[in-house]
Amino acid sequence: MHINELDTPALLVDVDQLARNIAMMQQQISELGLNLRPHCKAHKTPELALQQIAAGAKGVCVAKLGEAEVLARGGVQDILITTPIAGLKKVQRLIALQRQYPTTRLIQVVDHIEQIQLIGKEAQQQQVSIPLLIEVESGQQRCGVEVGDELLNLIRAIQACNGVSYLGVQAYSGHLQQVKTLNERNHAAREAVLPLFTYIEQVLTPLGLAPSVVSGGGTGTFAAYQGLGFTEIQAGSYVFMDASYRSIEDLQQASEPLFGCALSVLATVISTPKPHRAVVDAGMKSLSIDLGMAQVLDDDSIRYQCGGDEHGILHLSQQSQKLRIGDKILLLPSHCDTTVNNFDTFVLVSGTEVVGEVAIAARGRCD
Template identity: 35%
Template sequence: MNKSDLDTPYVLIDVDKVEKNIFSMQDRAKKSGIKLRPHAKTHKLPILAKKQIEAGAIGITVAKLGEAEVMVAEGISNILIAYPIVGTQKIERLFKLAKQADITVAVDRYETAKMISNRFNEDPALSVGIIVEIDSGFKRVGILPGEPTLDLALKISKLPGLEFRGLMTFAGQSYNAADIEGIKQVAMHEGSIAVETGKMLQKHGLNTEIISVGSTPTSRFVSSVTGVTDVRPGTYIFGDLTQVSIGVHHLNDCALTVKVTIVSRPSPDRAVIDAGTKVFTMDGSESPIGTGRGYVIGHPNIQVSWFTEEHGMLQLTSEDQYLTVGDTLEIVPVHCCAVINMFDEVAAVRDNEVEAIWPVLGRGKVR
């Protein structure tokens, strides 16, 4: 089936570009002598997680237990859950998951680790990996580096049922950097904080087999910090306008697009498409190349100007006013992670032919 036969709105995944992006990041990690633990919250597709592992990734990162459960069910066996696991129900699910795969969980408070320990201590034959998340400046979650991290790690290391494995951090402030040099400075700061704190832990006999850092923006730089063991980029696999805007992805390498149909032409300079916020969401800033809330492939002067729930409004220049009701377009979104979570399935496309329909098994797994 040709992609032209697909109904709209539909997410298209260019498999050639995905594979190029996977191997490019893996090659970068290999040359830096570090491990790649890609974040699967971007694609939510076990088939792509397997491609990443086949290319050399040591495992994957997820945000939520639900994503981990989906991946384990499909045979992924090494998973970092980079999110606090809190509450009896979630800890019970974690307990069951740890019987099936090698699971590591990030925590930033003793109380969180103690609750997990209480459950795992009920079965002396079972344990779960624990790493401490450091706040390297993003001010989301994480404990302050240095002595506060050391104190927490020492306490956690004494808890039964837990296997202390090291540290992680996420410098989300890199997305606000003014340019590539700014991203580099954030990355080097992120890496050095994690490594120096790791050295403190090592002096006290604590295991630091994992010093995990990085995101798609910072991964190219932070991997050069001696002592970092792995990076966790996610968006690199598809790319989007946010990554293009900060100079870490090329527009031509963006692998995810949304196929849409023009459903109305209210005026010569305006077209309406069958996709709004329920497809593209309102996440992220506008296009860095002056095209609004998306980039229309082959029509660089069209403005994706605004959305309502079911409608997308396009502003047309004179050269694009030939477009009519029924015409289809492909749009690169501002933020690919948000878009794929809106769809039950996506089309894997190679040379304009639909190679497969992939169910988005991790979609909506927010618990």
């Protein structure tokens, strides 16, 4: 079937570009001598996680326990939950998941002694053990303990607790992923984590407390971390790319970017009220706007503007082709993670041919 026969709005994934992106990031990370642990918050889909693992990824990350539940059910064997959890209900779900999938490695990020003690208590009662990564502050000022005594105290707290084990640390500088120029981005990314690696070398290693795993980095910063001491990279968006990632300077600084856009939203023109304005059936319930507006694929003469929950406004210029009711338009999302969260299904395409579909099983799992 040709994509123009699809009902809309539809979320399309170009399987050829997807495969190239997956292979390219795996090659980049392997060349750095690191493990790739892709962040599945970008695609929220067990099938794609397994494709990344088949290409060489060590395991995967998820942001939420709900996503971990879906991926574990889908057969993913090694899952890092990159956000701390709180409260008995959540902790009991984590432990229940570990018991349900005993051969799956579930790793949990923490940044407070209360999380450690609660997870440890419940895990011990249920006779499982949960490996923990301690999140450290690395410039984003979100979660994370300061490098220094706060980190040391948490390592000791984990070691004193049954039911949990100290695996390592997480340092993710999310605020730097989209700094526009490559040199500035790389410089800032290294500066943000240097205190951690100095502390590991000067304090933790002599105490025998060096982390086995240091996890972090994303699509925008992975290349900065060569030789620093990270063991694994958590890049996520590279599978699809989006308009905001496309606008930063690529690490190759060459005409051909490393990663291409594999994700698009197909929309239909539903109204043409003026010669310079058409309206499509994809508003913010389809295309997220947290990182700006979507772009019309391969046509700079048309500007997309969100026209509300269900409407997208296309501003046409003199160069634009004339649009008619029923015409189809491909839009490049500004932010892949939050756009994917709007859809139940990826329509798989190769060029303009539909080749299959896959359920986005963890979409909406913000729990």
